[in-house]
Amino acid sequence: MKTTKLVLTRKKPEQFTGDLLVFCFIQDKNGKPKTTKTLCEKELQKAITLGDFSCKENETLLLYSERPGKEKVYSGRVLFLGLGKKNDDTPAELRERCRQAGGTIASMAVKVKAKDICLSLPSVPGLKSEYVTESVVEGLLLGDYRFDKYKKADPENAPFTGIKKVSLCAAKNEKELRQAMLRAQHSADAGCVARDMANEPGNGWTPASFASYAKDIAAMHKMKCTILGKTEMKRLKMGGILAVNQGSSEAPKLVILEYKSSVKKAETILLVGKGLTFDSGGVSLKPSAGMEDMKYDMCGGAAAITTMAVVGAEKPDVNVVAIIPATDNMSGSSALKPGDIIKHYSGVTSEIINTDAEGRLILADALAYGIKKFSPDCVVDLATLTGAVILGLGHHRTGLLGNNQKLIDQLCKAGENCGEPLWQLPLDKEYSKQIKSDVADIKNTGGRPAGTITAAAYLQKFVGDTPWAHMDIAGTAWGFTKKKYIPKGPSGTGVRTLVDMIRNWKNNLIIKNKS
Numbered sequence: 001m002k003t004t005k006l007v008l009t010r011k012k013p014e015q016f017t018g019d020l021l022v023f024c025f026i027q028d029k030n031g032k033p034k035t036t037k038t039l040c041e042k043e044l045q046k047a048i049t050l051g052d053f054s055c056k057e058n059e060t061l062l063l064y065s066e067r068p069g070k071e072k073v074y075s076g077r078v079l080f081l082g083l084g085k086k087n088d089d090t091p092a093e094l095r096e097r098c099r100q101a102g103g104t105i106a107s108m109a110v111k112v113k114a115k116d117i118c119l120s121l122p123s124v125p126g127l128k129s130e131y132v133t134e135s136v137v138e139g140l141l142l143g144d145y146r147f148d149k150y151k152k153a154d155p156e157n158a159p160f161t162g163i164k165k166v167s168l169c170a171a172k173n174e175k176e177l178r179q180a181m182l183r184a185q186h187s188a189d190a191g192c193v194a195r196d197m198a199n200e201p202g203n204g205w206t207p208a209s210f211a212s213y214a215k216d217i218a219a220m221h222k223m224k225c226t227i228l229g230k231t232e233m234k235r236l237k238m239g240g241i242l243a244v245n246q247g248s249s250e251a252p253k254l255v256i257l258e259y260k261s262s263v264k265k266a267e268t269i270l271l272v273g274k275g276l277t278f279d280s281g282g283v284s285l286k287p288s289a290g291m292e293d294m295k296y297d298m299c300g301g302a303a304a305i306t307t308m309a310v311v312g313a314e315k316p317d318v319n320v321v322a323i324i325p326a327t328d329n330m331s332g333s334s335a336l337k338p339g340d341i342i343k344h345y346s347g348v349t350s351e352i353i354n355t356d357a358e359g360r361l362i363l364a365d366a367l368a369y370g371i372k373k374f375s376p377d378c379v380v381d382l383a384t385l386t387g388a389v390i391l392g393l394g395h396h397r398t399g400l401l402g403n404n405q406k407l408i409d410q411l412c413k414a415g416e417n418c419g420e421p422l423w424q425l426p427l428d429k430e431y432s433k434q435i436k437s438d439v440a441d442i443k444n445t446g447g448r449p450a451g452t453i454t455a456a457a458y459l460q461k462f463v464g465d466t467p468w469a470h471m472d473i474a475g476t477a478w479g480f481t482k483k484k485y486i487p488k489g490p491s492g493t494g495v496r497t498l499v500d501m502i503r504n505w506k507n508n509l510i511i512k513n514k515s
């Protein structure tokens with residue numbers, strides 16, 4: 001994992017001698033660029049007069065400044081970057097614009113191989129300067145992402161290995177800005193690690209990899225880490241995860257990571273993430289076209305576990321527990337079959353109609369176990385659970401369902417703040433009728449109608465009255481809507497939503513469900 005050094009400097013931008021100096025500008029209400037005196041002043045004004053540059057959103061102009069006698073150490077590259085019009089965008093929308101600007105800077109850095117960057121940020125009407133900083137830096141770090149560990153390096157054309165240093169020019173609010181940069185670094189780094197996990201193939205990232213990452217985080221931040229293996233799962237009668245793992249030669253793991261706040265009477269948030277390291281569909285085998293993408297079926301688990309790295313670094317006043325049920329879903333002579341009846345950890349029996357509806361089976365055990373063991377004040381689960389959510393919402397929003405409107409609203413707000421929008425789907429009790437079975441308590445599919453909702457209805461059977469929300473990230477975990485700071489493959493979605501929710505957590509935020 002690369003690390004980018006972030007520094008605040010009191011120096012003027014003109015004194016910067018690194019690879020790329022960036023000035024961001026905003027347009028006034030009439031679309032006129034509001035520039036301040038800068039390097040390349042004449043050239044910039046000329047470009048504006050000719051209409052070549054007007055500070056539109058994500059518009060760039062790269063110029064080269066001269067400083068006689070200094071050429072040897074002075075690249076003189078100056079990037080002008082537009083933030084678009086001053087209008088009545090909400091703070092969340094302005095933050096997203098700044099993040100996109102950060103992503104644009106990252107792509108320019110690749111183009112000119114700039115390792116050492118300096119930012120001069122404008123004041124953005126309607127958005128506190130610490131948020132301008134946080135969002136630009138977050139977008140920049142999220143945009144500066146590549147996964148080339150399995151590629152042979154080309155000696156002729158050395159690849160760009162990332163931005164090494166970002167300096168921010170700041171004359172005031174140093175403390176706030178320093179904290180803002182740190183927040184950006186924590187959340188962007190976690191998002192990039194989640195992408196790394198997802199980019200690893202099924203033979204590179206296994207249930208054991210989740211376990212060893214969790215142990216590392218626990219050691220680094222003094223958290224408690226527990227790994228349940230197959231023997232413990234059998235003892236605890238976790239029939240769901242064991243059933244899904246039946247066809248596999250890779251051992252299943254239930255990975256548990258606990259952060260305990262130093263605050264007395266702190267509430268507890270439980271995160272549960274689907275860690276399906278490869279989903280072949282099992283005996284109900286998936287079509288081969290596109291099956292390779294099913295290595296991404298662990299993105300919910302990746303989001304939950306990397307969020308814990310941020311929790312460890314920031315030590316919020318709320319307890320956070322993450323549980324990742326991890327296994328792959330394979331077929332073979334010992335694999336789970338359609339028609340089989342399994343018994344979950346909670347005692348609920350389930351008729352297997354389709355072995356490809358495996359996510360709910362492993363989540364059911366993890367949810368029931370986590371709720372029993374930790375009595376959390378709320379639970380949020382994340383899973384690449386259904387193809388149906390892509391039909392409903394496309395690749396632009398995560399599906400959100402649950403049994404507590406306060407918690408749902410909280411997650412929606414968090415998603416909006418960080419550019420990971422969610423959309424609530426209904427979960428009326430009628431949907432549960434679709435998963436009634438003739439031979440068991442429930443069955444694991446509800447037919448074609450409302451596939452995302454019936455999957456959530458299945459999970460709901462295992463959460464009781466605990467305030468619970470379910471994020472179906474099947475459409476957003478990879479191939480997420482086009483953004484400057486989101487690469488083509490896995491997006492790392494969910495991490496920043498959870499982080500934002502945890503950062504803004506206060507006791508009694510969630511009104512308990514009536515039992």
Ligand code: BES
Pocket residue numbers: 279281297354356357358359384385386387388445446451474475
């Ligand atoms: N991991 C898949 C869901 C998925 C599909 C995620 C496509 C991303 C893209 C999940 O395990 C699955 O196979 N779900 C089935 C459920 C069905 C059999 C009821 C689905 O959505 O087709």
Ligand code: MN
Pocket residue numbers: 279281355356357358359
């Ligand atoms: Mn499946």
Ligand code: ZN
Pocket residue numbers: 276279297356358359384385
């Ligand atoms: Zn799956």
